[in-house]
Amino acid sequence: MLPLLVTLSDLPPEGRHFSGEIRPDLFGLTGPYDPHFVPPLRYEVQVRRDDGDVIVEGTLEAQFQLQCSRCAARLPWRVLLDPYFSCEEQEGDTLDLTAQFREDILLALPGYPRCEESNVEPQPCQTGGGFAPDSAFIPLTGEEPSDAPQLDVWQALDRLPPAGPSPDR
Ligand SMILES: [Zn+2]
Numbered sequence: 001m002l003p004l005l006v007t008l009s010d011l012p013p014e015g016r017h018f019s020g021e022i023r024p025d026l027f028g029l030t031g032p033y034d035p036h037f038v039p040p041l042r043y044e045v046q047v048r049r050d051d052g053d054v055i056v057e058g059t060l061e062a063q064f065q066l067q068c069s070r071c072a073a074r075l076p077w078r079v080l081l082d083p084y085f086s087c088e089e090q091e092g093d094t095l096d097l098t099a100q101f102r103e104d105i106l107l108a109l110p111g112y113p114r115c116e117e118s119n120v121e122p123q124p125c126q127t128g129g130g131f132a133p134d135s136a137f138i139p140l141t142g143e144e145p146s147d148a149p150q151l152d153v154w155q156a157l158d159r160l161p162p163a164g165p166s167p168d169r
Contacts, residue, residue: 004097006047008054008090015048015055018097026102035077035109036065043101045084054095056086062105063120069112071127076120079108 004018021040029035045058060081065074086100110117115125 003099004101006095006097008049008093008095011047011049013048015046017044017046019044019058022098022101026098027106033067035067035106036074038063038065038076041101041105043097045097047095047097049090050087052090053087054090056084056095056097056100058084060084060101060105064109066109066113068115068125070114071125073115073126075113075115075118075123077109077113077118078120079105081105081108 004022006016006018021042023039023041025037025039026041027035027037029037041060041062043058043060045056045060047054047056049055060079062079064077064079066077067073068075081104084104086104088100116122
């Protein structure tokens, strides 16, 4: 896809307005547990320079399908950054708005979403508690459990048959 590039030296002092929709998948997340982008991303921002900084403010909106961290079902999630505000030091003369939108929207996604937390269509988690709660898991420490059977040399010697020929033969 074509990035949305802004030439900073071309901006008038009051800045310039950019708005539109981005439909290609700018997130490029393809893993099975990754958020799936549901186009479009809508943006409406004003870009201006301020004393060596680049300020972008306005509104961003995008929708995703996320995977529930509990039951693995897909749930809809809407990211709405309103107001959206970003102030970064100017580097070079070109600002890639696409890259900036991508990063800020990804940061706004929840790390461990759950079905009932969807901000679009919340619904009960589908496993109904089929997963054990966290407390049921024993943390892995890498150490042997202390009650593991240990070889006791003296008990092992006691279990040896008595010396000499067996009385049965
Ligand atoms: Zn769920």
